[in-house]
Amino acid sequence: MKSIRTKKKIAFRQAQLAVIIALILGLLFSAIQIAFDFKNELVRIDTNIYQFLNTVRSSAAQAAYGLEDDLAERVISGLFENKAIVRAKISTDIGVTMGAADRSNTVIKEYSILSEIVLGDEKSYAIDLYAEKLTDPIGQLIVWVNLHVIYEEFFDRIAIILILGLFRSLILAALLTTAFYFLLTKRLLKIIDKVNSGSSNISDNSQQTNRPETYQDELTALSSLFDIYSLKQTGHLKELTQSEEKLRTSEQRFRIFAESSSDWFWETDTEGRVKWISETSTETPGIALDNIRNKTREEIAGRFFNKTNWMPYTNAIKNREDIKGFVYEFETAKGMLVTVEISGKPIFDNNGNFLGYQGVSRDITRRCKLEEQVRRSQKMDAVGQLTGGIAHDFNNILGIIQGSVELLGEVAKDDRPQKLLKTAQKGIDRGTSITKKLLSFSRKDSRQISAISVNDTISDLKGLIERSLTVYIDVETRLEDEIWGIAIDPGDFEDALLNLSLNARDAMPEGGTLRIETYNKVLDEEYVQQHPNIQPGDYVLVSIIDTGLGMDAETQEKIFEPFFTTKELGKGTGLGLAMVYGFIQRSGGHIRIYSEIDKGTTFQMFFPRTEDIGQTETVTTPEYSRILPTGTETILIVDDEDALRDIAADYLEDLGYQTLKVKNGDKAWQIIQQRNQIDLLLSDVVMPGQIDGYQLAEKVHGKWPSMKIQLTSGFTTRPKDVYEKMNGFQRNLYMNILAKPYTKTELSHAIRKILDGNE
Numbered sequence: 206m207k208s209i210r211t212k213k214k215i216a217f218r219q220a221q222l223a224v225i226i227a228l229i230l231g232l233l234f235s236a237i238q239i240a241f242d243f244k245n246e247l248v249r250i251d252t253n254i255y256q257f258l259n260t261v262r263s264s265a266a267q268a269a270y271g272l273e274d275d276l277a278e279r280v281i282s283g284l285f286e287n288k289a290i291v292r293a294k295i296s297t298d299i300g301v302t303m304g305a306a307d308r309s310n311t312v313i314k315e316y317s318i319l320s321e322i323v324l325g326d327e328k329s330y331a332i333d334l335y336a337e338k339l340t341d342p343i344g345q346l347i348v349w350v351n352l353h354v355i356y357e358e359f360f361d362r363i364a365i366i367l368i369l370g371l372f373r374s375l376i377l378a379a380l381l382t383t384a385f386y387f388l389l390t391k392r393l394l395k396i397i398d399k400v401n402s403g404s405s406n407i408s409d410n411s412q413q414t415n416r417p418e419t420y421q422d423e424l425t426a427l428s429s430l431f432d433i434y435s436l437k438q439t440g441h442l443k444e445l446t447q448s449e450e451k452l453r454t455s456e457q458r459f460r461i462f463a464e465s466s467s468d469w470f471w472e473t474d475t476e477g478r479v480k481w482i483s484e485t486s487t488e489t490p491g492i493a494l495d496n497i498r499n500k501t502r503e504e505i506a507g508r509f510f511n512k513t514n515w516m517p518y519t520n521a522i523k524n525r526e527d528i529k530g531f532v533y534e535f536e537t538a539k540g541m542l543v544t545v546e547i548s549g550k551p552i553f554d555n556n557g558n559f560l561g562y563q564g565v566s567r568d569i570t571r572r573c574k575l576e577e578q579v580r581r582s583q584k585m586d587a588v589g590q591l592t593g594g595i596a597h598d599f600n601n602i603l604g605i606i607q608g609s610v611e612l613l614g615e616v617a618k619d620d621r622p623q624k625l626l627k628t629a630q631k632g633i634d635r636g637t638s639i640t641k642k643l644l645s646f647s648r649k650d651s652r653q654i655s656a657i658s659v660n661d662t663i664s665d666l667k668g669l670i671e672r673s674l675t676v677y678i679d680v681e682t683r684l685e686d687e688i689w690g691i692a693i694d695p696g697d698f699e700d701a702l703l704n705l706s707l708n709a710r711d712a713m714p715e716g717g718t719l720r721i722e723t724y725n726k727v728l729d730e731e732y733v734q735q736h737p738n739i740q741p742g743d744y745v746l747v748s749i750i751d752t753g754l755g756m757d758a759e760t761q762e763k764i765f766e767p768f769f770t771t772k773e774l775g776k777g778t779g780l781g782l783a784m785v786y787g788f789i790q791r792s793g794g795h796i797r798i799y800s801e802i803d804k805g806t807t808f809q810m811f812f813p814r815t816e817d818i819g820q821t822e823t824v825t826t827p828e829y830s831r832i833l834p835t836g837t838e839t840i841l842i843v844d845d846e847d848a849l850r851d852i853a854a855d856y857l858e859d860l861g862y863q864t865l866k867v868k869n870g871d872k873a874w875q876i877i878q879q880r881n882q883i884d885l886l887l888s889d890v891v892m893p894g895q896i897d898g899y900q901l902a903e904k905v906h907g908k909w910p911s912m913k914i915q916l917t918s919g920f921t922t923r924p925k926d927v928y929e930k931m932n933g934f935q936r937n938l939y940m941n942i943l944a945k946p947y948t949k950t951e952l953s954h955a956i957r958k959i960l961d962g963n964e
Contacts, residue, residue: 222385224378231374235366242366246359254330257287258346266334268304269297269344277304284348291327292349295334298342309351328352469566471549475559477501477522482566492537502533502547509534525551525559532569544570600945601846603636608852611949615859656692656815659723659747660684666699670706670719677716678709684723691745692815697788704781705749705808712753712806722748726811739795743814750807756800764798785810833950834957838884839863843873843901844917845892849945853887856949857956870896877905883912885960890918890942902938913959917943 261280268276281293281304294305309327327349333342471482479497496505502518503510510533512519518531528549536542549564610633614626663682671680702721709719724746733741756764763769765786785808789796793813800806840857844850845868854864865883867873871894877883886905890898902914916938931939943955 224374227374227378227381228371230377231370234373235370238366239363242362243359246356250355251330254289254348254350255332257284258330258332258348262332262334262346265295265346266336266343269295269334270336272297272301272303274303278306280304280346281306287350289350289354290348291351293347295344295346297344309349469568470564471547471566472563473549473561475561477562479505480561492543496538506533506535509536522562527551528562528564542570543568544573599636600640601849603633603640604945604947605846605848605852607633607948608849608856612852612855654692655695656690657695657698658688658690659698659745659812660688662695662698663702663721663723663747666702667721670703673703673707674710674719675716678713679718681718681720682722683720685725687725688723689725689743689745689814690816691792691812693792693812694788697784697791701785701788701810702747702749704785708781709749709751709753709806712751712755717752717805718750720748720750722746722750724748725814728811739811740813744794744811745814747810747812748807749810750805752805755802755804755806756798757802761798761800765796833860833953835861835953836957836960837861837863838960839865839882840885840887840956841865841867841873841876841883843867843870843886843888843892843898845869845889849889853952856952857887859949860953860956862956868892869894870898870901873901874904877909877912885913885915885956887915887917887956890916899935899938903935906934914938915941915943915955915959917945917947 261283264276265280267273268280277295280295284290284293285306285308291309292305292307295303297303329347329349331345331347334344334346335341336343469483471479474480478499478501480499482497503515506515515533518528518533520526521528521531528547530546530548532544532546534542534544545566546569547564547566549562552560552563554560606629610626610629614623617623617626663684667680667682674680706719713719726744726746728739728741728744730741733739765782767783769783786796789810795811797809797811798806799809840862842850842853842857842864844853847868850866850868854866857864865876865880867876869892870888873886873888874896877886886902888898888901892898896904898916898918902916905912905914941955941959943951947955
């Protein structure tokens with residue numbers, strides 16, 4: 206094995222470096238010490254000069270006060286005992302100079318130019334002179350000192366400091382050199398010997414031949430020897446580099462995928478504890494990594510853990526099987542309920558030992574809420590359609606009974622039949638009231654819209670509400686001063702307030718407090734995420750709060766369903782809150798319930814803000830005279846209910862009109878095309894066949910614009926957006942629909958109004 210030879214030992218280079226470092230450090234420390242001493246020296250010299258001047262202050266004051274020149278000269282002469290003082294004088298307050306002397310020319314200037322630049326030549330000091338019992342100074346004693354004389358001793362001390370600093374630097378250099386040798390050079394030489402020994406075993410002769418005999422230093426030698434090894438291992442290093450690059454690319458691809466995905470990636474240990482989860486999980490409000498890491502799924506679920514519901518998950522974990530789409534709920538640190546869907550696979554090492562699970566979680570909270578909202582909406586829509594259909598049919602039945610009772614009342618003149626007919630009429634009126642409530646729930650539009658201030662309506666209605674409740678219930682209002690305007694049906698709003706107030710009364714049988722509050726509310730995206738059936742924006746919130754019995758979750762789920770009631774049989778129809786729900790839906794609003802057993806209930810109604818202070822569209826009920834209007838015109842009656850057609854025909858014929866009767870729109874169109882003597886079309890809206898009441902009216906108006914048309918219905922589903930798109934003729938039809946069941950009086954006035962052109 207050849208020994209390693211170098212032109213210059215690294216130890217020598219280390220010694221050079223150590224000397225340079227030591228000198229720099231020595232000079233730095235010396236400069237710091239000199240600066241510190243110089244600062245202290247300035248303070249010391251100024252103090253000594255002033256102390257020296259104070260020793261002659263009284264004599265100088267006496268000379269200045271008495272203008273004694275001899276005394277002043279003696280004072281000045283005494284001051285010159287300090288060899289640093291080169292000039293001095295006493296100045297009085299009246300401008301007289303006494304004892305002035307100057308010996309600056311006698312001081313030999315043996316100092317460097319640098320010293321003169323740094324210090325200058327002289328510095329003056331002055332003290333005020335006072336006479337006994339006088340507060341104002343009578344003069345000054347002024348001296349000038351030669352700075353070079355003063356700092357002569359200090360400069361000598363600086364020279365000593367620099368010499369000692371240089372000596373310390375040399376000692377430090379020696380210590381650093383020794384330390385470098387034992388800590389670095391000696392160990393480096395051992396490494397070189399081992400590398401040199403290993404390089405001798407390389408079989409590649411060309412590499413042996415190319416090895417230099419002499420190196421610049423030990424580090425160069427070591428580098429050269431490592432180069433030889435690198436040549437030997439080139440193939441292995443290339444493969445390793447490629448593998449590392451592939452691994453880096455794979456890790457980068459996974460990182461980008463994990464960070465850009467809305468899903469959470471996770472990994473558990475053998476006990477099912479989450480040991481790693483991606484940062485994207487914190488994007489869900491209220492989730493903190495510390496509340497998930499090192500916990501099992503069961504611990505994360507907490508009070509929402511149910512052994513039966515969790516069987517698919519626990520069985521998969523127990524059998525080391527894949528987890529596929531398991532859904533569970535947990536509560537975040539902020540109290541938010543989060544629904545998560547997880548999927549994962551078990552992982553094993555090369556020996557088949559189980560290491561845990563890796564998988565992905567997905568926050569499906571919003572999706573579940575949307576599905577629940579859709580389910581409830583579909584349920585309520587279905588109930589509304591069913592309710593509307595029932596109300597329509599029931600209205601037809603009531604119409605038949607109403608007409609029969611009226612016609613019978615005209616022929617039965619005895620008291621007994623008249624009394625029975627009045628009882629029957631009360632039943633008809635009650636049935637009519639119920640169908641109106643049902644239609645209020647199922648109706649999709651509102652026929653009486655105006656921009657109102659809810660504060661004014663609540664204030665006007667407060668007296669009625671107080672009278673409707675018991676004396677044991679206090680009614681309070683807290684109304685926001687600058688409340689926004691809303692566009693709703695005022696009558697429906699009043700009905701909703703009364704219904705909710707009466708509902709609160711029944712929930713407080715022993716008395717309590719009913720509070721009505723109004724607020725301006727801005728619903729943001731976060732709120733909408735929790736309540737997907739509403740749009741973000743400005744809303745007016747009307748809260749009805751009671752201190753009653755409260756409701757459980759099951760009751761709250763069903764509270765708005767028609768005919769659902771918690772009251773005793775015969776004490777409630779179950780339609781009050783259904784009407785409230787229908788009104789809120791028609792108004793484009795949103796209703797929420799907060800309730801706790803034995804604490805009370807809060808109903809929150811949100812109405813969208815409006816800036817449009819438009820005119821109120823109303824449907825009024827006219828006052829009719831006892832004398833019914835008559836006529837001789839020909840009227841075509843279209844209704845799919847035979848009995849209702851007959852009742853309408855009887856009413857109109859009694860009033861002198863000629864009538865034609867058909868049961869659907871198709872036959873009515875045929876009759877109208879065949880006959881030109883028809884003056885008015887009286888048609889139901891909802892009918893079987895291809896043509897409903899609106900379509901028939903539009904066809905007739907398009908061909909015979911002069912023909913009068915009166916629509917009648919007990920159920921209409923024209924939405925507000927459709928109403929807004931109607932032309933004048935269509936809107937007039939819609940606004941003048943004759944509601945079923947109608948009386949002979951209502952029919953007579955409606956027909957005469959249309960025929961006389963007063964619609």
